[in-house]
Amino acid sequence: LGEESKNGNLIRKILQNYEGTFVLDADGLNQIALNHMQSDLRKSLCKVIITPHTGEAARLLGIDIAEAKAMDRGELSSCLVEKTNAVVVLKGEGTIVATPEGNSYTNTTGNPGMATGGAGDVLTGIITSLSGQGLLPEDAAKAGVYLHGLAGDLGAHHFGEFGLIAGDIAEMTALAIKKTLG
Incomplete structure (x- = not known):
């Protein structure tokens, strides 16, 4: 996707107009963090799934990566759900899937x-x-x-x-x- 500002605008347009499921990873997540679009995720027309690793999670939450690494992974994924209203796939050992409905699953x-x-x-x-x-x-x-x-x-x-x-x-x-x- 890349880091050009036009891509942030594209993501915002999709969030406002698309009615399906939108999956965001890597550059898409970086665009959300860079352009402070977490509230756009919260009020999006589409259902959103985000797939961050801990570093991307820290950027989305606006916290230091050391702070994110020190957090319990379940707590980190819950904070992401609260901030974005997305289904969160927190990648890493024991990948966690957390949902806006309060469900949380740890992959085995x-x-x-x-x-x-x-x-x-x-x-x-x-x-x-x-x-x-x-x-x-x-x-x-x-x-x-x-x-x-x-x-x-x-x-x-x-x-x-x-x-x-x-x-x-x-x-x-x-x-x-x-x-x-x-």
């Missing part, structure tokens, strides 16, 4: 080998795909996080945890879905 799949560049993009793609297929935002986030972690576990089993790359996770996603559906 995944492994340290998934801490690799592009793995978050794969997660965002899975969640976006599930949303596009009609799953409700909470369900798309929970299922996406679970499938992503399972694909990472299958990748680690097949390729090894060390050297696991995002492409391996993407490659194993279809198998994770097949395994989940029985």
